[in-house]
Amino acid sequence: MKEYLEKILTEALQKLNYAVKNIQFDKPKEEKFGDLSTNAAMLLAKELKTSPRKIAEEIINKLEYDNKLISKVDIAGAGFINFFISDNFYKDNLTTILGEKDDFGKSDLNKNKTADLEWVSANPTGPLHLGHGRGLCLGKAVANLLEWTGYKVTREYYYNDAGNQMNNLGKSVQARYMQLIDPDFPFPEDGYVGDYVKDIAKIIYDERKDSLKDSDDIDFFKKAGENYNFKLIRKTLDTLGIHHDTYFNESSLYENKIIDNILDEFKKRSLSYENDGAIWLKMDPDEGFQKDKVIVKSSGEPTYRLPDIAYHVDKLNRGYDLIVDIFGSDHGDTYKEVLYGVQMLGYDSDKIKVIIHQMVTFKMGDESVKMSKRSDNVVYLDDLVNDISPDATQFFFVMRGRNTHLDFDVALAKEQSEKNPMYYLQYAHARICGILRNADDNIPDHKNLDLKKIDPELIKSEDEIKLLKTLSRFPEEVESSAEGFEPHKIITYLNEVAENFHRFYHNNRVVDLENKELSKARLLICLATKQVFKNGFDIIGISAPERM
RNA sequence: GCGCCCGUAGCUCAAUCGGAUAGAGCAACAGCCUUCUAAGCUGUAGGUUACUGGUUCGAUUCCAGUCGGGCGUACCA
Structure with missing residues (x-):
C-alpha cells in the first residue's frame, strides 16, 4: 500500500515540479486522520516559502488514484495529507494472510543475503545464570526476525576454552x-x-x-x-528452544596462527608497541579512547581483546553480509576497542552490528536483585525457567526495549492470571481455537471455505474492519522490528491485535447457526487473526497454545 | 573525574529516522457472564514527558547545561 501511495504522490509532485526527498507515510494516531498520512507538504514549505496547506492543496489537485483502493484524500492540521484506504483493500488482505499462512509477514528484503548472529557464548566455567538471560532470549528473537526479512542466518556460539x-x-x-x-x-x-x-x-x-x-x-x-x-x-x-548452528573454538585462533598473523600485522603497521614486557595497542584519543590497551600480557598470554579482534576478522573473512553480536552493557566499552582493532587492520567494520542491552533487575518477592554476570549471589537460569516456564522467560526478557533497564517481576511472570501480560496474547489465540472447535461441530463445511464465495458486504462492523486493518500491518511491523533488532515491537503490535480481537469477539457472535453465511465470513477473520498471532509468537519465540 | 545507556500516569513500559489531543497493561473506581473460554469487554480517573535553556511552523524525540540512576573506566572476560 505504501508503495502505491508513494508512486501516485511522486507522480503528482513531478507534475508540479517539486522534489521531495524521504517522503514518509505514517499511521496517524487518530482514525479521523485516515489510515496513512504524509508530511510531504510540510517538508516543501520550507523551500518554497509558502504555507504547507496551500502546497498540500496543489498536490491533491494533481493526485490521481484508484477509487477502489483509496476512498478519500484530504488535508488536515498544519498540512498533513491524509489518505483513507477503502475497506475492500483490507478485506482482500484476508486472502493474502490465509494464502501465505506461516509465511505471512516474511519479506525478501534481504533475500540471498547471509547473516551471522553470535550470542550467549558463555564460558564453560559454570551453568548459565540470570545475568545471561536477557541476551540469550533477545538473540533467539533477533535471529528469527532476521530470517523473516530474508537473511540466511548462522547462529553461532563463541566457545572460549582457553585462558x-x-x-x-x-x-x-x-x-x-x-x-x-x-x-x-x-x-x-x-x-x-x-x-x-x-x-x-x-x-x-x-x-x-x-x-x-x-x-x-x-x-x-x-x-x-x-x-x-x-x-x-x-x-x-x-x-529454551535455543540451538546454535556452529560453535567456534577460541583455541582454533591459536592453532591456525590467526592470532600470530594479526599480532604481526599490528606490528608492521606500527599500531602496537612493547612496554613493561607487554604488548600494547595504540588507541586513538580522537576516537574517544582514553589510553592504550594491553593485547599481550607480560606473561605472554593475550588479553581477551586480541582473540576477539582475530575472531571478528575471521567472521568478516567468511563473507557474511551482516554480522551481529549481542552483549550486555557491561561490555559497552570493550566492543568498541575490538571494532577499532578490526578497523585498524583495514577491515570494514560497518557490517558488524553490536547489540547492547541494559542490565536486568529481578524482583523476587519483596527484594530486588541486581544481576550482572559478575554478581556474587548467583541464581541459575534453570531455576528461573523451571519456576516460571520457558515461554514466560522468553517473553519477559524480550518484552521491553533493550535500552531500558528491565525490571523482571518473577512473581508476575509466574502468575497464571490476567495480570500477566503474556496471557493476554496467548489467551486471544486460545480463544480463537475454541471458536474454531465450536465451528467444527456446528458448521462442518467451514474448513474448505472459499473466500471468493463470501460476500464482502457481510463484513461491515467497525470492530471487524479495525481488526482487519491491524492484521494487514503485520508485514511492516516485522520489517521495522528487524531493522532495529527490536523484537519487543512485535509484542507491542500483537497487543494491539489482541485488543482488537477481544473487542470483535465481545461484540460479534462468530458461530451463529441462524446465519451461517455471516458465520463463515467471521470465521475467516478468526483464522487470519490466529495466523498473525502464530507468526508473531514464532518470531518472539513463544508457543501458541490451543487451550488455556 | 571521564565515557556509554537511561529518566514518560501510583507501578512496569510504548510512542513509527521531529509531527496532529503523549498511549497500553497493572493497580484504583463504576458497570457487563441463561450466548463460541470473564485469563475477556465497556466507562471514569490518573501527566509541567526529571529540571533549565536553545534550534524549529512543530520537541518525549535534536543540541547545551543541571540533577538522579545503571554500566564501564584492568597486564579479568
Whole structure:
C-alpha cells in the first residue's frame, strides 16, 4: 500500500515540479486522520516559502488514484495529507494472510543475503545464570526476525576454552576433588565456589577414586569441568528452544596462527608497541579512547581483546553480509576497542552490528536483585525457567526495549492470571481455537471455505474492519522490528491485535447457526487473526497454545 | 573525574529516522457472564514527558547545561 501511495504522490509532485526527498507515510494516531498520512507538504514549505496547506492543496489537485483502493484524500492540521484506504483493500488482505499462512509477514528484503548472529557464548566455567538471560532470549528473537526479512542466518556460539578463567576452573575442580580425600585441602582464593564444582569432583572421584591425589595435571580437571558445564549450558539452551548452528573454538585462533598473523600485522603497521614486557595497542584519543590497551600480557598470554579482534576478522573473512553480536552493557566499552582493532587492520567494520542491552533487575518477592554476570549471589537460569516456564522467560526478557533497564517481576511472570501480560496474547489465540472447535461441530463445511464465495458486504462492523486493518500491518511491523533488532515491537503490535480481537469477539457472535453465511465470513477473520498471532509468537519465540 | 545507556500516569513500559489531543497493561473506581473460554469487554480517573535553556511552523524525540540512576573506566572476560 505504501508503495502505491508513494508512486501516485511522486507522480503528482513531478507534475508540479517539486522534489521531495524521504517522503514518509505514517499511521496517524487518530482514525479521523485516515489510515496513512504524509508530511510531504510540510517538508516543501520550507523551500518554497509558502504555507504547507496551500502546497498540500496543489498536490491533491494533481493526485490521481484508484477509487477502489483509496476512498478519500484530504488535508488536515498544519498540512498533513491524509489518505483513507477503502475497506475492500483490507478485506482482500484476508486472502493474502490465509494464502501465505506461516509465511505471512516474511519479506525478501534481504533475500540471498547471509547473516551471522553470535550470542550467549558463555564460558564453560559454570551453568548459565540470570545475568545471561536477557541476551540469550533477545538473540533467539533477533535471529528469527532476521530470517523473516530474508537473511540466511548462522547462529553461532563463541566457545572460549582457553585462558585464565578456564585454568581457574581446573584448579577449583582439583581442590574440590582433593577435599574429598583431605577436607583440609585449601581452596583457591578466587576459585569458583558454586556447588556444581563439587558435583564435578564427585564424579571424578567416583570414577578414579584417589588415584589422582598426587597428580598435578590441571588440564585433566579443567577438561572434566568444561565438559560437565557445557553439557549443563546446552541443556538450559535446549529447554529454551535455543540451538546454535556452529560453535567456534577460541583455541582454533591459536592453532591456525590467526592470532600470530594479526599480532604481526599490528606490528608492521606500527599500531602496537612493547612496554613493561607487554604488548600494547595504540588507541586513538580522537576516537574517544582514553589510553592504550594491553593485547599481550607480560606473561605472554593475550588479553581477551586480541582473540576477539582475530575472531571478528575471521567472521568478516567468511563473507557474511551482516554480522551481529549481542552483549550486555557491561561490555559497552570493550566492543568498541575490538571494532577499532578490526578497523585498524583495514577491515570494514560497518557490517558488524553490536547489540547492547541494559542490565536486568529481578524482583523476587519483596527484594530486588541486581544481576550482572559478575554478581556474587548467583541464581541459575534453570531455576528461573523451571519456576516460571520457558515461554514466560522468553517473553519477559524480550518484552521491553533493550535500552531500558528491565525490571523482571518473577512473581508476575509466574502468575497464571490476567495480570500477566503474556496471557493476554496467548489467551486471544486460545480463544480463537475454541471458536474454531465450536465451528467444527456446528458448521462442518467451514474448513474448505472459499473466500471468493463470501460476500464482502457481510463484513461491515467497525470492530471487524479495525481488526482487519491491524492484521494487514503485520508485514511492516516485522520489517521495522528487524531493522532495529527490536523484537519487543512485535509484542507491542500483537497487543494491539489482541485488543482488537477481544473487542470483535465481545461484540460479534462468530458461530451463529441462524446465519451461517455471516458465520463463515467471521470465521475467516478468526483464522487470519490466529495466523498473525502464530507468526508473531514464532518470531518472539513463544508457543501458541490451543487451550488455556 | 571521564565515557556509554537511561529518566514518560501510583507501578512496569510504548510512542513509527521531529509531527496532529503523549498511549497500553497493572493497580484504583463504576458497570457487563441463561450466548463460541470473564485469563475477556465497556466507562471514569490518573501527566509541567526529571529540571533549565536553545534550534524549529512543530520537541518525549535534536543540541547545551543541571540533577538522579545503571554500566564501564584492568597486564579479568
